Amino acid sequence: xxxxxxxxLLILTTCLLAACTVSSRQGSALLQxxxxxxxxxxxxxxxxRLGGYSTNLLAVRHGGDTLFSNQQGDLLVFDxxxxxxxxxxxxxxxEIDIHxxxxxxxxxxxxxxxxxxxxxxxxQPLEDGGKRFIQDCEGREPYRNxxxxxxxxxxxxxxxxxxxxxxxxxxxxxNQAR
Numbered sequence: 618x619x620x621x622x623x624x625x626l627l628i629l630t631t632c633l634l635a636a637c638t639v640s641s642r643q644g645s646a647l648l649q650x651x652x653x654x655x656x657x658x659x660x661x662x663x664x665x666r667l668g669g670y671s672t673n674l675l676a677v678r679h680g681g682d683t684l685f686s687n688q689q690g691d692l693l694v695f696d697x698x699x700x701x702x703x704x705x706x707x708x709x710x711x712e713i714d715i716h717x718x719x720x721x722x723x724x725x726x727x728x729x730x731x732x733x734x735x736x737x738x739x740x741q742p743l744e745d746g747g748k749r750f751i752q753d754c755e756g757r758e759p760y761r762n763x764x765x766x767x768x769x770x771x772x773x774x775x776x777x778x779x780x781x782x783x784x785x786x787x788x789x790x791x792n793q794a795r
Contacts (some may be wrong), residue, residue: 657698663676663789667709667785668784672691674693682697690704693706695788698718700788706786713726715777717735719737722733733754733756736753739752740752745763745767747767750764772790775792776788
């Protein structure tokens with residue numbers, strides 16, 4: 618199943634980024650979605666930040682995951698609690714895989730893997746009726762991952778460390794302060 622998921626992800630990314638001529642209604646719709654600038658897609662437009670790099674992404678559900686991608690080749694996979702894969706994001710030159718939600722979290726890139734220890738997620742109410750989930754972790758340095766949920770139950774912000782240097786990816790949902 619994991620191999621099939623990777624294959625679908627690779628094909629989707631290759632088609633979108635190489636501007637291939639394979640024609641299908643779904644593929645055409647995805648390409649048009651990247652190119653469209655209308656309000657109909659506003660609910661699917663997110664922003665990702667990594668250090669000084671910032672880019673806009675389009676969110677697409679795939680199985681139980683959400684894929685965030687754009688035409689520049691940036692691709693993130695979010696499983697609902699963790700950014701589990703970063704195929705490319707601006708200055709990153711290697712694919713990053715992240716496994717584990719609580720306890721041991723393994724972050725691998727190329728032949729290198731590190732293990733961070735993460736506590737269970739804790740929920741805090743927000744003034745607007747939403748919730749903030751925080752998770753304290755230990756890598757080289759202690760850090761805190763964060764997921765914000767709005768009053769309607771939708772995820773609107775994700776902050777997560779993605780490597781042993783303590784670099785955070787920040788994902789901002791539609792209509793969030795940029």
